[in-house]
Amino acid sequence: MQSLIIFIIIIVNFILQSTILQNLSILGVIPNTTLIIVVSIALLKGKRTGSIVGLGAGLLQDIIFSPTIGANAFVYFFIGYLIGLSEQKVYKESLFIPFIFTLITTLAYHGVYYVLMYFLGVNIRFHFFLRDTILIETLYNSILILPIYKWFSNIFTVPSIKFGRR
Template identity: 25%
Template sequence: MARIGIWLLAVVAVVVQTTVVPVFTGMGSAPDLIFLLVVFFALQRGTTLGLWMGFCLGLIQDVAGGGPMGLNGLVLLGVAYLVGLMRTRLFKENIPAQLVIVVVLTFFHQFLMFYCMNMILDASFAVGDWLHRALIMGVYHALLGPFLFRWLSTWIQGDDAYQHLIAGESQSRRRFLKRFV
């Protein structure tokens, strides 16, 4: 998939996260599409893209949601790096494995957020707040994650096949394929 496509999708995700998702908030929390996107691309495309996505999307998410700049970036960088470290050892295509990965990473993500809130922003959240949020978000992500990952995988594979198709072609044929395939 072209990088531009990934970044466009990511910006759309930030807009949806900050305008549409709030309507579906329940029990004081909601799914985090940006987190799911960063996890997916760090798993599928490696640490470097995951890190860049975590940093840039976190920054946009902070501004678009009215939060302090750098908070989400900092936390998502931690998630992307951890995923990058483990990516070769994870069964990425297996749905139960995806569920476990997403839930464990949600707890880790929320723990980093809890830590940053208390240590950097002088808030006084209790461990119970972390567990409460992580549990609810974990459930949301477990329900949503595999579907989103499947859709993104199909999209990536389709585009990869297309890129592969045009890779060995001549310039004129490539232009033809780009226009009509």
């Protein structure tokens, strides 16, 4: 059942990111909701699910939007895997953790994506890209993850009551 929910989230995110979110830009920058979803699911579900979600969402994004197939899938896969490694080691109820992880992974995503595009022969003027896009998107993603992560934690966290001896 959770696999179906994750699949629907990826598809709805893809539709929203390519339509409605284009109109919600701040200084010409739209949030990278795919990255937010990968970070959230990796934190909540672990490295296996996080990497699979990153790979699937990245491939979908590559097929439709990217000049090369596989660059986004590669980056999102490793972000999902690396964030998922910390699933058991972090306090999931804190909103500070996803905020910091999103801040770091947005910068890492753009850095790795730039290097991949450079080696694939796609010319991106990094200085202007950093100044005009990356810094604004980093703040935008880091703020936007707070309600999304809270919503996902309500969906994917099963409440448990522990009965035991004192």
